[in-house]
Amino acid sequence: NAGVTQTPKFRILKIGQSMTLQCAQDMNHNYMYWYRQDPGMGLKLIYYSVGAGITDKGEVPNGYNVSRSTTEDFPLRLELAAPSQTSVYFCASSSTTVAKNIQYFGAGTRLSVL
């Protein structure tokens, strides 16, 4: 039962570098999300997707990009890393059943930008 898998688990970037955080789910969920969690703060939604080929901005999209070419994968791209992007990034997925709306999270990617 893999659920939601995120890679890498940890990463250190230099300012201005780029990277892609990978996220894959094997539950055939249509909805996928990217959040960031800063110390002492709640999860903030970066981007989300309601299905393959459809993405939309969340609360804090600046500095990030996403794509959703398949139901399973939802990568998050950082183009020009900045220290403000130091955070823990969580990917999540959920079914289309709005009433239940249980989100399943990956184990997270801890990113430091120095």
Place this chain on the structure above:
Amino acid sequence: RKEVEQDPGPFNVPEGATVAFNCTYSNSASQSFFWYRQDCRKEPKLLMSVYSSGNEDGRFTAQLNRASQYISLLIRDSKLSDSATYLCVVLPTGGGNKLTFGTGTQLKVEL
């Protein structure tokens, strides 16, 4: 006013104690409510949904008060393993599947 507000704690309680957390939300039209649990340096996991009539799952009881716009979580007979951060989560009306997370209440259960 924050959309979802929680007392950050920490709540330090002895094993076996009963502890309660409250959470207030600002959008009166919010439609669904949840408690998630997050262990240190781990991902959030659903603890329980919160239903209008209140609901219980073992030692955990969740209540919703729409008039006062708050939800609560009661933990009875606390265990050391209950030590975690409890996140109050709200689905606003018209929010699609976009949940709003509180910053969490930290619980430490001690011997």
